[in-house]
Amino acid sequence: MKRLILTLLCFASSILPAQGFNNKKEKAIPSKNLNEQTIHQSIQKETDKIFSKLVNIRRDFHENPELAGKEKQTQEKIKKYLLDLGIEVQTESYGHSVVGILKGDKKGRKIAWRSDMDALPNDYPDPETFKSKIKGIQHGCGHDIHMAIGLGIAEVLAKNKQSLKGTVYFIFQPEEETFKGAKEMLHNGLLSRINPDEIYGLHVTATPVGQIMVKPNEMFAYQKKIRIQLKNGLSEDVLNGLGKKISNSLFRTSNGGKPWELQSIVDPKIGLTNPDTIFKDYLFTDGKFNMYSKNNESFLETYLYETNSINLDKIIPTVQKVIEDNGYKDQLLSVSFVQGNPTIVNDERLTRSATEILQNLYGKNAVAPDYGQVPFFNDDFSYFQEKIPGVYFFLGGSNFEKGMIAMNHSPNFQVDEESIRTGVKSFSSLIVERLNRN
Numbered sequence: 001m002k003r004l005i006l007t008l009l010c011f012a013s014s015i016l017p018a019q020g021f022n023n024k025k026e027k028a029i030p031s032k033n034l035n036e037q038t039i040h041q042s043i044q045k046e047t048d049k050i051f052s053k054l055v056n057i058r059r060d061f062h063e064n065p066e067l068a069g070k071e072k073q074t075q076e077k078i079k080k081y082l083l084d085l086g087i088e089v090q091t092e093s094y095g096h097s098v099v100g101i102l103k104g105d106k107k108g109r110k111i112a113w114r115s116d117m118d119a120l121p122n123d124y125p126d127p128e129t130f131k132s133k134i135k136g137i138q139h140g141c142g143h144d145i146h147m148a149i150g151l152g153i154a155e156v157l158a159k160n161k162q163s164l165k166g167t168v169y170f171i172f173q174p175e176e177e178t179f180k181g182a183k184e185m186l187h188n189g190l191l192s193r194i195n196p197d198e199i200y201g202l203h204v205t206a207t208p209v210g211q212i213m214v215k216p217n218e219m220f221a222y223q224k225k226i227r228i229q230l231k232n233g234l235s236e237d238v239l240n241g242l243g244k245k246i247s248n249s250l251f252r253t254s255n256g257g258k259p260w261e262l263q264s265i266v267d268p269k270i271g272l273t274n275p276d277t278i279f280k281d282y283l284f285t286d287g288k289f290n291m292y293s294k295n296n297e298s299f300l301e302t303y304l305y306e307t308n309s310i311n312l313d314k315i316i317p318t319v320q321k322v323i324e325d326n327g328y329k330d331q332l333l334s335v336s337f338v339q340g341n342p343t344i345v346n347d348e349r350l351t352r353s354a355t356e357i358l359q360n361l362y363g364k365n366a367v368a369p370d371y372g373q374v375p376f377f378n379d380d381f382s383y384f385q386e387k388i389p390g391v392y393f394f395l396g397g398s399n400f401e402k403g404m405i406a407m408n409h410s411p412n413f414q415v416d417e418e419s420i421r422t423g424v425k426s427f428s429s430l431i432v433e434r435l436n437r438n
Helices: 002-019 034-063 072-084 143-159 181-187 236-250 262-266 309-325 348-362 381-387 418-436
Strands: 088-090 098-103 106-116 165-173 198-208 212-214 222-231 283-285 290-294 297-306 332-339 367-369 390-398
Touching (some): 072 088, 098 143, 143 165, 143 198, 198 418, 222 309, 236 290, 236 297, 309 332, 390 418
Parallel strands (some): 198 390, 212 367
Antiparallel strands (some): 098 165, 222 297, 283 297
16 A cells, blocks of 8 residues: 555646646636636535535535445435535435435426445544544445535535525435445335436546546446356366466556556556546456365365456356366356356446536546446445446545545545535536526
């Protein structure tokens, strides 16, 4: 982790000037057409006005984290915040979920914004002064930031209700870390109650604070757990050797890169914002297979990461062929995927529209292109996207000058809270523009 932080800090000097991101508050939108710009000037003004309040509630969430399925106090805080804004609240969807419903003064499109709620079971070092008060539980993935942004968007849009054409749904979703919450909310009839036309969400990550990043289609690699079942009788050395041959037969990267080294996502030469990124067109495994025996059978298991969905069906036949070619056809019982969640797939039309809107309002550098797919991580927002056209954004939370690295699920995870301001302002404007378009 120390090496990761140092590497990210080294990249900072070339990233920040090149992409124009900084930690200063943005200038107000120039008003070429005052009637068109008034709503977005109001959004900026209201965002700045409530920023300190949002920082405080984020810190309260951070100090009082709750695990997946245990988000009771978090739910109560969100519910009270929304009710105080005059927003209708529903809590019957699933678990400790909260759905806020804001109806504009005019009829129109229905748009949902999703924020996840749960924390992680870990006790990593936390550099914040407002550390978790609950031993073994931390907001080490940024969901406290996500909730603050969601509440901020709700407040800003509630204060501009007279300008809204349509309805905005604020989905505060529990149990994202267990990949259960979104699926269960849908299973329990969420869409029979709100039925949005489109849905949006974000995840804070290790890119520079203020940087919004998005791309059409997949944002993450497909993650699959593969299991090989063999008859007992092969030694540990043989099984280890077989695992290495299988990993080598599957291995593929672009430009000789190492996409498993996540510190490279911010490297301007090979990272996500470069068309020649190493984070595209790859397939690799977690490395050494996990081996165990059960009921007189041997098992080999590992996770693999593939960027191209059309290649997924080729993996099992490839593994079978390696085993057979090495003389173990008679020992082979089965090869199968035993775990594999759906991945984020952004709607192409909505992604183009969202990018255009944000760049027109807040400048070309407001949104950075994403040319790759991140391994290891995923998000159950994908279940919403299976039912509703939607877009999922990355929002930068690192401040390299201050030594703040927002590398999720890692020791010393720290987010620059200016990302809250950027998120509230930018995505409030996006929702208003999408509501007002035919």
